[in-house]
Amino acid sequence: MDTTIELPALRRAAELAPNSADAEARTIDVVWSTGARVRRVPFFGEPYDEDLSLEADHVRLDRLNAGAPFLKVHETGELSAVIGSVVPGSARIEQGRGVATIRFSDRDDVEPIWRDIQAGHIRAVSIGYQVHRYEVNKPEGAREVWRAVDWTPFEISAVPVGADADAGFRAIHDPHAPRTHECVVHRDGAEPPYSKRTQTMHDEDNRENDAAEVTEATISEEAPKTPDDAAETQAQPQAVPQSRTADAEALVSRAREAERERVSTIYDLASKLDLERGFADDLVKRGTSLDEARTVILDQVASKSEETRTFSQVSVPLGGRDERVTRRDAVTSALLHRYSPTLFPLEDAARQYRGMTLMELARESLSDAGVNTRGLSRDEVATRALHSTSDFPEILAAVTNKTLRQAYDAYPRTFTLFCRQVLATDFKAMHRVQLGEAPQLLKVDESGEFKRGTLGESKESYRIETYGRVVAITRQVLINDDLDAFTRIPAMYGNAIAQLESDVVWDIITANPAMADNKNLFHADHKNLAGTGKALGVDAVGAARAAMAKQTGLDKKTVLNIRPSFLIVPASLELKAEQMVAQNLVPADTAKVVPQSIRTLSPISEPRLDAVSETAWYLAASPNQIDTIEYAYLEGQQGAYIETRNGFDVDGVEIKCRLDFGAKAIDWRGLYKNPGA
Known part of the structure; x- marks a missing residue:
């Protein structure tokens, strides 16, 4: 039977070939897909494998062949992120691989990237794609396999991490990109495994200092198990209790591994859901369990989504510019004006903050971040303002940065002339x-030879x-x-x-x-x-x-x-x-x-x-x-x-x-x- 779900744009690793670079035409060939199997891990569910079918009638190449953009690391919020485009008509399926030709921009800021690609320093690309239909089957004793039989690649990006044929490589979800699109999941003679027909999947974030690439997905509700799943669970052998004589070092090792998993999972989830680093820091420092952290993270995501109105193609904060950014810039302007009124004129938006002390600004930042400051001492306000999810650390850093840069530029350096x-x-x-x-030019007699110089x-x-x-x-x-x-x-x-x-x-x-x-x-x-x-x-x-x-x-x-x-x-x-x-x-x-x-x-x-x-x-x-x-x-x-x-x-x-x-x-x-x- 068929089930319709909601999916965002996905990412997958690909590879370019520096030896195919044409310096005059500024073009290079890329292999944007080999259809390799990729592991996906849902937020609340069992992992499954994803295959991309590369049969000619299963891949929609219209967007690539129309001149799809070639981006820097899947950046879609800035025009400067476009560093080239797919040569129209060059995308094709060839010997079980998806290939295309990229033409690079002539802009000055693109030139260093083009040189690094020619030299072979940058070899990896990643594609963004949408899946319109999956066919799902479950081999005996193995994970489910979701085979994409109708999908559309729509952009190619240069990325810093090398391609890996055995792992999926995806980028952080772009808040400016379309959130979801409909996808049909076909299961032969099976009931849909989830009570709801809406599923949201999030792209992979590269994990710091970790060579393994992990693919993450988020499902909106935890799936109740079917009777078959329950039977399979009962059939599995029960865990053997730890012996009382178990080595103490083994217990310590398990505890450390569990803590590492807790910390890394919290940071991964916060990053994938576009939450601030300070928010994850707070959960880690408080020793929040994984179950509780997931609940808090989902609540935070829900509160952020209420501040944003989503349209079919773009996501724009209510009122135009992000209110937090506007407020942060205004406070920064007020503090810089206090430092030097002549060097930093007061902006109109900053007038409401010009008479406030640092403690008052810190308390205001905490309140704007949803922290109740009633009854907090000055020391508690200062500590929380510097270590919470408020904007105050970024405001202090911006003020420091601008004053340092202004003094650096103002110093008279006489040697530059x-x-x-x-x-x-x-x-x-x-x-x-x-x-x-x-070397001096020499006279050349009739029918004479030009002599070489050094x-x-x-x-x-x-x-x-x-x-x-x-x-x-x-x-x-x-x-x-x-x-x-x-x-x-x-x-x-x-x-x-x-x-x-x-x-x-x-x-x-x-x-x-x-x-x-x-x-x-x-x-x-x-x-x-x-x-x-x-x-x-x-x-x-x-x-x-x-x-x-x-x-x-x-x-x-x-x-x-x-x-x-x-x-x-x-x-x-x-x-x-x-x-x-x-x-x-x-x-x-x-x-x-x-x-x-x-x-x-x-x-x-x-x-x-x-x-x-x-x-x-x-x-x-x-x-x-x-x-x-x-x-x-x-x-x-x-x-x-x-x-x-x-x-x-x-x-x-x-x-x-x-x-x-x-x-x-x-x-x-x-x-x-x-x-x-």
């Missing part, structure tokens, strides 16, 4: 080639380093209403991170390190160090400009004609440098006129130079003309990077500030030093 920024893909040593001159090169290498510190916001901060603890202190850290970058770069100038040829950056053999120190003046700068223009290539012959763009001086010479390059000074004595070539220099004053010499000054060429000093950040984490978590070592929120940064002088010919008078 004459240095070149690059991105490092990892922490391995980066080798930079110092190119020599191009480029000279010299290699420099360096790597980025990681710098970091942890800032803690404790419950004492809330109780004392100490706003400075998570505004001014993080701002000081942001300032310190920017100072660290400047220290690393300017130390190259002041320390004068050895280059790849075992000679210092500023050295007489490099022809970028004045033999006799001279005070900053027109004649001395002119001699330095001439020395840079006469610099030769690695062949010691070709003149490079390097023109400096920056005059670098210690703070003690800043005024004199500005006077020298000033455009509005025209002396009456023509002998004292500053040439236009010197007035085009841009002065850079750096107080770190004074600690070594108050008289030495430097010239630097533009990095667009020749390499000077190069500095690098880790790709994707330029500048200060912030992470937050609920405190473990401290009773509060921990905020980690991290900087991945490195710098190295690449070529001495674009720099010149005069020790001064």
Whole structure:
């Protein structure tokens, strides 16, 4: 007989083939299904196996062949998640496998993904599909097998976890996707096993630090057992009681295993049902049993569903934008305005919170999360606000993040004008080639041959380093209403991170390190160090400009004609440098006129130079003309990077500030030093 149930979109692992990549067309082939059997485990029921039939008349390929999207990890809430599409008409069933061709977008943000796929670093894809009809049978002594005989694949996604032919791989359920669709389940001569004809299944969530992929499903009501099931249960042998002489270590091992199962199950269920991590943390810390946890989780899901109106294609919170997000942003704006009214203007939505203390905001956040705060002491309010499902930890983290980032961006970094920024893909040593001159062109006689030339090169290498510190916001901060603890202190850290970058770069100038040829950056053999120190003046700068223009290539012959763009001086010479390059000074004595070539220099004053010499000054060429000093950040984490978590070592929120940064002088010919008078 047939039973109609409600199912959401499902996910299953697939595989792409990097060796099929076409760089010019930006296409690659994928095997989006092999029909492999997948284990599914209901929330309240027995596990069963799912098969996908790959017979031509069992798979609806219309949506794939119409140009279905190729996504990043099944993200459907943002347009930027679309990184390509299925080439129309390329989806087909071939030798028992579903195959298709993907064409990648030309957007800049897609390029790193395309390169990683070509290199074979990303090999896995996952399909999203809907099942319209199952045929169910139960082999003797085995689990039920649900065979999909009418189903539709509708999207393909690049995913980080490799394909596994023996396990199902699904992504977290997307709250923006259609919740369910009707599916017919056909059983030959059997009664439906569930009292209701509605069943809801949830997709798999990758389990952290676990190589095994687990497929999860949720059934709306626990199924009463049929008489056949009851008979089968009675026929099974009863468990043998534990012997009184059982090893104590075995009992301890069982207890630990049960606790691990309780904790992992609670976190898995909370993640799959889109509940916040703090909600699961609270259940784990309170020692809530699995049965009680399931009840609490279902109640929480029911309360969330009441706040959302579901339409056929999209799910939109009542009132448009999520009210919790709006309220959280408003409180963040009010706290930032208290920290610095000039840097952070007060938003209209934040006016209702501008006069509230931290304790009042914490109590308000708990109330909004459904926690009754009547009769709670200040310490209890602070503790619960930092460790519950309220938005308060996220508000504190947002305020800290923005104040730190603002201070980091505001710090004056003078080295960026004459240095070149690059991105490092990892922490391995980066080798930079110092190119020599191009070989001279030679005359080619009639019927003559073109002669080959070579480029000279010299290699420099360096790597980025990681710098970091942890800032803690404790419950004492809330109780004392100490706003400075998570505004001014993080701002000081942001300032310190920017100072660290400047220290690393300017130390190259002041320390004068050895280059790849075992000679210092500023050295007489490099022809970028004045033999006799001279005070900053027109004649001395002119001699330095001439020395840079006469610099030769690695062949010691070709003149490079390097023109400096920056005059670098210690703070003690800043005024004199500005006077020298000033455009509005025209002396009456023509002998004292500053040439236009010197007035085009841009002065850079750096107080770190004074600690070594108050008289030495430097010239630097533009990095667009020749390499000077190069500095690098880790790709994707330029500048200060912030992470937050609920405190473990401290009773509060921990905020980690991290900087991945490195710098190295690449070529001495674009720099010149005069020790001064």
